[in-house]
Amino acid sequence: xxxxxxxxxxxxxxxxxxxxxxxxxxxxxxxxxxxxxxxxxxxxxxxxxxxxxxxxxxxxxxxxxxxxxxxxxxxxxxxxxxxxxxxxxxxxxxxxxxxxxxxxxxxxxxxxxxxxxxxxxxxxxxxxxxxxxxxxxxxxxxxxxxxxxxxxxxxxxxxxxxxxxxxxxxxxxxxxxxxxxxxxxxxxxxxxxxxxxxxxxxxxxxxxxxxxxxxxxxxxxxxxxxxxxxxxxxxxxxxxxxxxxxxxxxxxxxxxxxxxxxxxxxxxxxxxxxxxxxxxxxxxxxxxxxxxxxxxxxxxxxxxxxxxxxxxxxxxxxxxxxxxxxxxxxxxxxxxxxxxxxxxxxxxxxxxxxxxxxxxxxxxxxxxxxxxxxxxxxxxxxxxxxxxxxxxxxxxxxxxxxxxxxxxxxxxxxxxxxxxxxxxxxxxxxxxxxxxxxxxxxxxxxxxxxxxxxxxxxxxxxxxxxxxxxxxxxxxxxxxxxxxxxxxxxx
Ligand code: FRU
Numbered sequence: 426x427x428x429x430x431x432x433x434x435x436x437x438x439x440x441x442x443x444x445x446x447x448x449x450x451x452x453x454x455x456x457x458x459x460x461x462x463x464x465x466x467x468x469x470x471x472x473x474x475x476x477x478x479x480x481x482x483x484x485x486x487x488x489x490x491x492x493x494x495x496x497x498x499x500x501x502x503x504x505x506x507x508x509x510x511x512x513x514x515x516x517x518x519x520x521x522x523x524x525x526x527x528x529x530x531x532x533x534x535x536x537x538x539x540x541x542x543x544x545x546x547x548x549x550x551x552x553x554x555x556x557x558x559x560x561x562x563x564x565x566x567x568x569x570x571x572x573x574x575x576x577x578x579x580x581x582x583x584x585x586x587x588x589x590x591x592x593x594x595x596x597x598x599x600x601x602x603x604x605x606x607x608x609x610x611x612x613x614x615x616x617x618x619x620x621x622x623x624x625x626x627x628x629x630x631x632x633x634x635x636x637x638x639x640x641x642x643x644x645x646x647x648x649x650x651x652x653x654x655x656x657x658x659x660x661x662x663x664x665x666x667x668x669x670x671x672x673x674x675x676x677x678x679x680x681x682x683x684x685x686x687x688x689x690x691x692x693x694x695x696x697x698x699x700x701x702x703x704x705x706x707x708x709x710x711x712x713x714x715x716x717x718x719x720x721x722x723x724x725x726x727x728x729x730x731x732x733x734x735x736x737x738x739x740x741x742x743x744x745x746x747x748x749x750x751x752x753x754x755x756x757x758x759x760x761x762x763x764x765x766x767x768x769x770x771x772x773x774x775x776x777x778x779x780x781x782x783x784x785x786x787x788x789x790x791x792x793x794x795x796x797x798x799x800x801x802x803x804x805x806x807x808x809x810x811x812x813x814x815x816x817x818x819x820x821x822x823x824x825x826x827x828x829x830x831x832x833x834x835x836x837x838x839x840x841x842x843x844x845x846x847x848x849x850x851x852x853x854x855x856x857x858x859x860x861x862x863x864x865x866x867x868x869x870x871x872x873x874x875x876x877x878x879x880x881x882x883x884x885x886x887x888x889x890x891x892x893x894x895x896x897x898x899x900x901x902x903x904x905x906x907x908x909x910x911x912x913x914x915x916x
Contacts, residue, residue: 429514430512430513430514431492431509431511431512431514433512434483434484434492434509434512435508435509437459437483437484438458438459438460438483438494438508438509439458439508441458441459441460441483441740442458442459442506444740445459445740445741449736449738449739449740449741450741450871451744451870451871451872451873452794452870452871452915453502453503453504453747453766453769453870453915454726454744454745454746454747454870454872454873455477455479455496455504455723455744455745456741456743456744456745457479457481457483457494457741457742457743458483458494458506458509459483459484459740459741460481460482460483460484460485460486460740460741460742461481461482461483461485461486461487461488461489461741461742461743462480462481462482462494462725462741462742462743462744462745463479463480463488463708463709463725463727463732463743464479464480464524464590464647464708464709464711464725465477465478465479465709465710465711465723465724465725465745466478466479466480466493466524466525466526466527466539466711467493467510467525467526467527467537467539468526468527468711468712468713468721468723469526469527469528469529469535469713470529470713470714470715470716471497471527471529471535471562472529472533472562473716474497474498474499474562475498475499475500475501475713476495476496476497476527476535476562477495477496477497477498477504477723477745478493478494478495478496478510478527478537479493479494479495479496479725479743479745480493480494480523480524481493481494481509483509486735486739486740486741486742487733487742488732490513490520490521491513491521491522491523491542492509492510492511492512492513492522493509493510493511493522493537493539494509494510495507495508495509495510495563497562500763500765500768501721501747501748501763501765502763502765502766502768502769507562507563508563510537510558510560510564510565511537511539511558511565511567513542515541515567515571516543517541517543517554517556517571517572518539518541518542518543518556518567519542519543520542520543520544520545520546520551521540521541521542522539522540522541523539523540523541523542523553523589523590524539524540524589524590524646524647524709525537525538525539525540525555525590525591525592525593526538526539526591526592526593526594526604526711527593528593528594528595528602528625529595530559530625534559534560534561535559535560535562535565536557536558536559536593536625537557537558537559537560537565538555538556538557538573538591538593538604538625539555539556539557539558539591540553540554540555540556540588540589540590540591540606541553541554541555541556541571541572542589544586546586551585551586552575552576552585552586553585553586553587553588553589554571554572554573554574554575554576554588555572555573555575555588555591555604555606555620555628556568556571556572556573557571557573557625557626568626570626573626573627573628574591574604574606574620574628576588578620578628578629578630579608579618579630580630580633582610582611583608583609583610583616583618584608584609584610587607587608587609587644588606588607588608588609589606589607589646590606590607590646590647590648590709591604591605591620592604592605592647592648592649592650592711593625594650594651596688600623601621601622601623602621602622602623602625603619603620603621603622603631603650604619604620604621604622604628605617605618605619605620605634605648605649605650605659606618606620606648607644607645607646607647607648607661608645609643609644609645610636610637612638612639613639613643614636614637614638614639614640614641614642614643614644614645615636615637615641615642615643615644615645615646615661615663615664616633616635616636616637616645617633617634617635617636617645617648617650617659617661618630618632618633618634619631619632619633619634619650619691631691632691632692634650634659634691634693635659635682635693635695637663641661641663641666641673641680641682641698642663642664642665642666642667642673642677642678642680643663643664643665644663644664644665645661645662645663645664646661646662646663646664646677646709647661647662647708647709647710647711648660648661648662649710649711649712650693651712651714651720652686653720653751653752653753654752654753654754655753656683656684656753656756657683657684657685657686657693658681658682658683658751658753658758659681659683659684659693659695660679660680660681660682660710660712660722661679661680661682662677662678662679662708662709662710663678663679663680664676664677665677666678666680670855671700671703671834671853671854671855672699672700672703673700674849674852675705675706675707675708675728675730675849675852676728676729676730677708677728677729677730678700678707678708679700679701679702679707679708679709679710679724680698680699680700680701681698681699681700681701681758682695682697682698683695683696683697683698683699683753683756683758684696684697696756697756699757699758701724701758701760701884702724702884702885702886703835703852703853703854703883703884703885704837704852704874704875704876704884704885704886704887705728705731705837705839705849705850705852705886705887705888706726706727706728706731706873706886706887706888707724707725707726707728707746707886708724708725708727708728708729709724709725710722710723710724710725710746711723711724712751719750719751719763720750720751720752721748721749721750721751721763722746722748722749722751722760723745723746723748723749724745724746724886725743725744725745725746726744726745726746726873726875726886726887726888727744727888730848730849731844731846731848731849731888734844734845734846734890735890736872736890737890737892744872744873744888746875746886747762747763747766747868747870747875748763749761749762749763749881749884750762750763750764752881757882759880759881759882760877760881760884761877761880761881762796762866762868762875762877766796766868766915769915769916770796770913770914770915770916771913771914771915771916772789772913772914773911773912773913774787774788774789774790774910774911774912774913775909775910775911775912776790776908776909776910776911778907778909779907779908779909779910780804780905780906780907780908781900781901781902781905781906781907781908782902782904782905783901783902784899784900784901785899785900785901786897786898786899786900787898787900787910789912790898790910790912791896791897791898792869792896792898792912792914793817793869793870793871793893793895793896794869794870794871794914794915795867795868795869795912795913795914795915796866796867796868796869796912796913796915797866797867797869797910797911797912797913798864798865798866798867798909798910798911798912799814799864799865799866799867799900799908799909799910800862800863800864800908800909800910801828801861801862801863801864801865801906801907801908802861802862802906802907803830803860803861803862803904803906803907804904804905804906804907807904807905808830808831808861808904809830809861809902809903809904809905809906810829810830810831810903810904811827811828811829811902811903812827812828812830812863812900812901812902812906813825813826813827813828813900813901813902814826814865814867814898814899814900814901815897815898815899815900815901816867816869816874816889816897816898817842817869817874817889817891817895817896817897818895818896818897818898818899819894819895819896819897821843821895822841822842822843822891822892822895823841823842823895823897823899824837824838824839824841824874824887824889824891825837825838825841826838826865826867826876828856828863828865830858830860830861830863833855833856833857833858834853834854834855834856835853835854835856835863835865835876835878835883835885836851836852836853836854837851837852837874837876837885837887838850838851839851839887839889842889842890842891843890843891843892844888844889844890845890852885852887854878854883854885855883856879856882856883857879857882859879861906863878863879864878864879864880865877865878866878866880869889870915871893872888872889872890873886873887873888873889874886874887874889875887
């Protein structure tokens with residue numbers, strides 16, 4: 426067994442990880458032990474705990490040969506670091522252990538399913554195949570029968586070199602496993618393929634569930650497929666998307682395709698496509714189902730376009746979003762922070778019925794690690810045009826959240842946040858018309874802001890690399906409004 430590369434990575438991350446103090450990292454968002462992370466992988470329940478792996482290059486703060494990093498948690502908030510789970514140490518994954526997923530097998534073992542890459546990208550030798558590894562929650566062995574899904578399984582017209590990111594799940598009714606994987610079809614755009622297996626090792630092709638036909642971006646990466654609240658949802662991360670209205674502005678962005686699924690004939694009928702997040706940093710989400718039946722989503726809180734920028738001096742790069750609970754209301758995806766966050770909220774500061782004219786600071790309302798809900802309503806007879814919350818603010822820096830009731834939009838503008846990348850520093854989300862009333866819930870954690878609008882109807886996730894001393898919060902309006910503000914620190 427060639428475990429040298431993995432041992433090397435484990436030794437390296439242990440040594441380097443110890444040099445990064447807790448304060449240099451977010452408090453409750455997952456970051457790599459050392460070096461770089463991108464997609465969350467293998468998000469799964471195993472022996473009653475939540476396991477999360479991630480695309481990992483421990484040796485640098487830039488993308489490189491992909492390993493899998495590993496953490497676990499009992500509650501999605503407090504994460505324990507575990508040693509790296511896999512390194513690119515076989516012929517079939519020598520160019521990278523790419524994204525994938527995990528499931529607990531009937532016999533109690535943990536199965537990881539991932540893409541092995543061989544042959545350099547964009548060369549005729551490049552092949553992406555699906556592979557598995559088996560383990561106990563800490564140590565994993567790659568299966569001797571790898572790869573388990575190859576070009577031989579693919580229908581005509583599918584790509585051998587853009588074929589990746591398997592997401593596995595168990596179907597309890599049918600007593601078998603399914604997996605979806607992304608592929609590129611002959612029109613150059615993406616598709617999602619469905620595979621089936623009795624045991625997780627021996628797979629067959631079932632069908633193409635959906636495809637882009639160049640409408641929703643090019644290659645479809647990191648698919649996920651599930652049913653919640655009677656909706657079938659196919660979440661995809663298409664590359665090179667074209668913006669549509671306020672949606673899909675990040676180049677590589679995320680779409681949720683909703684519709685119905687005939688699980689006998691394996692036919693997914695798409696009815697709608699919508700953006701999942703309207704922030705500047707959100708990609709490659711993955712979900713799991715908790716034992717109490719909640720569908721939880723976690724994503725890489727980064728956009729590929731700005732991923733070579735890091736907090737100044739950081740020895741880590743990339744982080745995950747706060748896990749979110751998903752539901753559907755009238756066909757629309759609703760996302761809210763996992764309820765486990767409530768346990769970590771301390772020091773409540775509550776201001777009710779505050780009349781705001783022009784600008785105002787409120788006592789006790791500052792900070793960079795917090796959970797704050799702001800409810801706004803217009804003053805009788807007067808309609809404001811612009812309400813702004815400044816966060817991560819001081820004399821030098823500020824990020825603005827701007828609500829414009831006349832336009833029904835919320836904008837995040839981090840132009841003055843200190844981010845060393847200004848090509849795109851604003852995004853807007855469309856919000857429901859409620860006559861000037863809105864609820865904004867802000868979850869901040871040292872290097873990020875996640876904004877949940879109107880109880881999760883829209884979410885905006887963005888990195889903020891503003892020095893942490895900038896912890897001011899300021900409210901501003903052009904006409905009087907009424908505000909309720911409820912803020913908690915997170916411990
Ligand atoms: C998405 C992605 C995946 C791939 C991985 C490589 O961000 O491009 O398709 O498996 O990253 O790190």
